[in-house]
Amino acid sequence: MWYVFLLPTLLGILFFTVYPLLESLRLSFTRGVEERFVGTDNYTDVLTSDTFWYAVYNTLYITIFQLIFAIPLGFVLACLINSLRRSSHFFKVLFYIPNTTSMVAAATVFVAILHPDGPLNYALELLGMEKVVWLSQPVSAKWGAIILSVWHWLGFVIIICLANLQAIPIEYYEASSIDGATRLQQWWFITIPNMLGSLALLCILGWIGGLQRFADVFMLGGLQGSPARSLHTVVGFIFERGFGGNEYGIASAAAYILFLVILVFTYFNIKLLRMKI
């Protein structure tokens, strides 16, 4: 009886989660169209491939800096927005707009923003700095991707921080101001400790999302993550090997490695949520 209620979900899980997961595991031990069993060869190949490790490095590099910039900046902006009464909703909406747009559209605009003759370089020149040909050097291309992802993700960070800020009991602030605490002291001793849960949550969500980075770097750097594979990410590796080269075995092995890494972080995420609930 109750199983009828669950039928759509269970069928979906069976066909679109359990089966693909097992099939992916099987494929990761095979090679070629004839799906010849090769043991752990695919895993060894992936783990000894320079291209794969470079993709891992790029993924981590872009994601770490995305988090380092977006989370503190978003947190501070959320605190500032929260301190305003009247216009706080306006700013909330304003800062969230980039996050509503698809990454593909955002990246298309950023290809132009990062263009050698684009506004970012123009601003740099006005500030007396040198022009950067963003998407033609490995390091600057990664920084282009970081700027894009911070811009796109900032609104999400602000929304999560604001939701938590508004949940901090106002009595804490009232009691401390009776004791003569300054605004800055209140921020340091009340706001920040109460926000640690949300900030950790954002770190983990951002990290899991960052490991799955694809659309933005694909738009900026194409299938191979040009220039010089500097925008090639782990998902890009899976995509290129799987659909560019029809190497399902290699791609599945890489996908399983990604899965195991993400599993660890999701485990922490669930622990964290349990802790909060």
Add this chain to the structure above:
Amino acid sequence: MLSSTKRDAATKAVITILLAAIGCIMIYPFLWMISVSLERTANVALPFPPRFIPELFSWFNYGLVFENNALFLAYGNSTFLACVHVAMSIASALLGGYAFSRGSFKGKRILYIAVLATMMIPFETRLIPMFTMFNDLGLINTKYPLILPSIIDALGLVLAKQYFDQLPEGLRESAKMDGAGEFKTYFFIFVPLTGPITATLAILAFQESWNSFIWPLVVINDQHLKTVPLFLSSFSAENGDRLAGVTMALTAMSIMPILLVFIFFQKYIIRSVALSGLKGE
């Protein structure tokens, strides 16, 4: 010395100005996109030095965008897929959430853990078998691979379960006493009460479907089936940084509807996003 209310007002003014300045930077890419798209000279290359007010104002680029119906077609596809995705994922999430909230059946705990576990599996791990499965069924380049997987919505199910959990149990008992069966109770007593959570699920599902990229990229090549992100991606891949004006006009037109939807429903959308983020993605 300033009185504390005056100082407060001054601080607020400074904060407002600061936020406005940063807000301008956040919104600048969109404004610049519109400015480039309206510039006649930007049809081939970017205008240099970057300027805000077009030198030669013209709708030329928009004319090109609307010249063939490709963009409208992509819109139609995206809209259709988003609606089906929303309907299917809400239906399955509410049904499943209700069962896990009110039902008592064998294996409930295990099945609920199984649902939660699906949230841990990244889509990329399932990507290749999902592709080969639909390929074997001959369904590549049809709408089915984009429609069918939307039946699982684990986060939606969890949110729906938590929503049902807080509805009073008395509702069910009185319906039972009136002789209503489980399905009747669900459809006539509980579903009508799910307005707020349905809105949240709809918003999240719509955003997910509308912005999805890698899966449509894998299963759709046909020009007639392309969604808006696919259409935009293939256009900019073909043209690189030439045709800057047309690309920007196209991007502007691709963003416009979602921006309008956002402006109308911002309160609900922001609340849904906050809820989904705090409950775990």
